[in-house]
Amino acid sequence: MNNHQREGLLLVVSGPAGVGKGTIDRALLERNAGMRLSVSATTRPPRPGEIDGVHYFFISEDRFREMVDRGEFLEYVRVFNLHYYGTPRSFVEEEIASGRDVLLEIDVQGAMRVRETYPEAVLVFVAPPSMGKLKSRLIGRGTETPEAVERRFETAFAELAYMDKYDYIVVNDVLDVAIGHIQHIIDAEKCRSSRSGALINRLLEGKDRP
Numbered sequence: 001m002n003n004h005q006r007e008g009l010l011l012v013v014s015g016p017a018g019v020g021k022g023t024i025d026r027a028l029l030e031r032n033a034g035m036r037l038s039v040s041a042t043t044r045p046p047r048p049g050e051i052d053g054v055h056y057f058f059i060s061e062d063r064f065r066e067m068v069d070r071g072e073f074l075e076y077v078r079v080f081n082l083h084y085y086g087t088p089r090s091f092v093e094e095e096i097a098s099g100r101d102v103l104l105e106i107d108v109q110g111a112m113r114v115r116e117t118y119p120e121a122v123l124v125f126v127a128p129p130s131m132g133k134l135k136s137r138l139i140g141r142g143t144e145t146p147e148a149v150e151r152r153f154e155t156a157f158a159e160l161a162y163m164d165k166y167d168y169i170v171v172n173d174v175l176d177v178a179i180g181h182i183q184h185i186i187d188a189e190k191c192r193s194s195r196s197g198a199l200i201n202r203l204l205e206g207k208d209r210p
Contacts, residue, residue, distance in 0.1 A: 006199060007195050009102070010102050011101065011103050011121075011124065011186060012104045012124065014125055014162075015159070016128065016155065017156065018138040019128050020126065020172045021126050023175065025037070025103060028103060031179075031183060035102070036100055036102050038091065038092060038102050038104040039057060041056065041058075041067070041086050041088050042059070043060065043061045043064050057091075064076075064084045064086065068086070073117075074089050074092060074118055075109075075117065089117070101186070107159070108159045111166070120194075122185065122186075124169075125166040125169045125170070126170055126178065127163065127170070128173075131157075138153060168182075
């Protein structure tokens with residue numbers, strides 16, 4: 001760790017489609033200066049306008065497999081048996097060591113892998129106020145067919161079964177309230193003694209004693 005008084009925080013946010021994770025994440029990034037959104041690695045080709053190292057780390061499948069074999073991902077998944085996506089351990093650890101917080105939005109399976117590979121991570125599950133409201137939100141988006149909405153709704157039930165494995169559950173009924181709850185979680189987690197080793201050592205050593 002450098003001269004920062006505390007190490008950074010890895011905040012993992014999960015929840016079913018339509019619960020408002022993206023909106024919450026954008027608000028948290030705006031509120032927390034220096035917080036970084038985790039950049040994933042992928043084997044798919046870049047889309048127009050995407051920049052390597054900003055939107056994704058674009059790598060070959062051979063390189064991805066090598067990284068898997070060396071344990072260089074906090075979590076990874078193959079989507080539709082086609083392209084791989086994963087969270088590089090080095091990016092997260094370098095940001096955290098420099099005192100910056102990292103926000104990672106992933107599904108429940110990915111979050112459970114992060115729990116195993118990086119136990120210090122703080123896991124937050126964003127839940128709907130009711131399943132009826134969640135379905136209404138999915139329909140209200142108007143971006144998917146009724147069949148797709150039903151599939152997402154069924155997936156949501158499977159995801160809810162993981163809620164008790166998270167550190168915190170935040171219900172997104174009123175958006176600003178939910179954002180405020182997660183902000184309080186971030187603030188409290190930053191004050192943990194386990195994240196303040198540099199501050200503790202400095203005070204105990206008396207280096208700034210008058």
